[in-house]
Amino acid sequence: MVKTGVDLLTTSVATVESDSEPYTLVELTGEADVTNSDALREVLDAEVAKQPRTMIIDLSGLRFMDSSALHVILRANRVMDRQGGVLALACPREPVAKMLRLTAADQLIPVYPSVSEATAG
């Protein structure tokens, strides 16, 4: 459990065993904005560097996300792409889902209603 930013955002990372292949699950809780996007970048960079086949970011606990956090996620997605892996987002609350739609980020990164649907791809 890593506390980031001004304690607004909590990130937790786990490797989850599944029927097919293990995947990396990152859970974001709280508010993600410019004041903690550097910390978020460090967490995601560290996980992406391990070259997982699948990384899922669980957004269900995220009350707020701004474009700084979005850029960090887009950056992680680019690297995952290059490595031949897949990044997926799961369970965004409506404000975050709307932001993903308005920026068309949801056309670059698959967004699923739940983590289990994200693992099913």
Added chain:
Amino acid sequence: MTESAATAGAFRHVGFFYRTAKEYATTVAGFLGAGVAAGEPAFAAVPAGNVSLIADALGADARHVEFADMMELGRNPAWIIPRVLGFAARHAGRRIRYVGEPIWAARRPAELREATRHEALVNVAFAGADAEILCPYDTAQLAPAVIADARRTHPLLVADGDHGTSPEYAEPFRLPSSCSQSLPGPPQAAMIHTYRTDLSRVRALVRQHTTEAGLPGPRATDLVLAVSEVAANTLRHTPSAGTLTIWHDLDEIICEIHDDGVITDPLAGRRRPAPDAHGGHGLWLVYQVCDLVELRSGSTGTTIRMHMAIRPSPALG
């Protein structure tokens, strides 16, 4: 309007001053019909009541024209340029025709300022584009000052059947003073909050005021996002504090951010950023979620005023 062949490839932005529905229908349908005849993609965004005037005059050709209700599409005038750029992009490589009527008599002063700014920015957004744009102005209804601004924002004019250049159009690009001078000040009762890094507090204050003002939940969430994005720019681009001012009346809630930053691109936030762009999503989101945004930037810093209507306007039902 038979000159398009002679001027193919040139961008033309024409203000059209009309007084009667007949004059309107004849000229606008003539403009669009010439495009249809030439195989040019055509798009018309005008107040809903005027769509049928044009469609009736076009007859069978109307099915080749894409129509939109400008009272919806252009409720926030900053939504118009991305929509027309999107139309042009869908028909890349072809000359397009567009009729845009963003100004009507019932527009409120802040909307008029933004619609005028939109008209001025069309000259920047489409400079060099293979496009012909006609903007009708109802001179029987609109104030003389609005028409005077239309003469400043359109390089070409059509009035009483005469075509010509506008002597008031200034090159290089300048915004008319009506949409670039300082905004009228907030009321005495406005809440003022200075922030440095605590954006969570900024968001909480906006949320609290949306509740007091009676702004419905999803729209409150939109306003919180917009204000937070602008305040984030203060942290990103300036070493100093920013100021948040909030006030509301029965019609709308307004959040204004002032900081020492300077925004030099007049189209900032008015062009859809590529989804994987490294920046530029912030202001885009601000313009997309708000009902109206006013931006002033210069040597004294940047002021961004975000408006949200508390009740949807009657025009939208």
